[in-house]
Amino acid sequence: TIFDYERLVLKQFPDIYKVRCLNHGQFDDTTNALFELSPGSVTVAVIPDLSQRSTTDDLQPKVNINRLQTIETYLSSLSSSWAAVKVVNPQYEPIRVSFEVKFRSPYDANFGYYRRELERVIVGFLTPWTVDQGADIHFGGKVHHSAILNFVEEQEYVDYVVNFSMFHNDKDNLLAAIASTARSVLTSVPYNHPTGHIIEELKEQPLVVPTVPLAAGILGYEPLDNLVIGPEDP
Helix, strand or coil: CHHHHHHHHHHHCCCEEEEEEEECCEEECCCCEEECCCCCEEEEEEEECHHHCCCCCCCCCCCCHHHHHHHHHHHHHHCCCCCEEEEECCEEEEEEEEEEEEECCCHHHHHHHHHHHHHHHHHHHHCHHHCCCCCCCCCECEEEHHHHHHHHHCCCCEEEEEEEEEEECCECCCCEEECCCCCEEEEECCCCCCCCCEEEECCCCCCCCCCCCCCCCCCCCCCHHHCCCCCCCC
8 A cells, every 4th residue: 555655665764754655656767757647556756864964965855776776676575566666756846036125224235145145045945854854845735926925025134025926847927836746846946056046136216306397487387478368368
């Protein structure tokens, strides 16, 4: 059963933190796609234990290919002969945000530093397991646009934010990022990277008051010399 697959892996391999068994799930190595309606196929997605630091990328923790093959061989030896078992890493789906921000005074005097700090906490918000060893890593789920925006606006050095957009799976201006498969894990784009979050300083435009040429005399009134009295006027 699904329960058996997951508990057997966790018991036999202590370096594995979480397991998701996808019944009727067939994984295609060529396209890296998962077909979730394939009876007889079983796909098992595993996440390594970060406390053992077996991965070099905490944003997308993965198990090396040799370990995946070992787990797969172990499960195949216990499962039905008619079951096609495949063990894979999760499909990590990065979320990226873009916006302009105005910092409060006196933080605005050092925009570069607080921009990097804001990017760092956004990455931590989207991947809590990188800042808290007790935080869980969830398969599936969704992240709302409003949740990230509210988190940004709650930072003490942020005054206000404009033009906020969220990107996921090559789609932009989303209200929610939703995991596309059962083996997917939503994560963040890398910190301080060319493809990372886009945070720009809001440049306030100076207020320009249009100048309207006024006739000489009292403001808002025409000089008496410019008034033309017609026959119909008393």
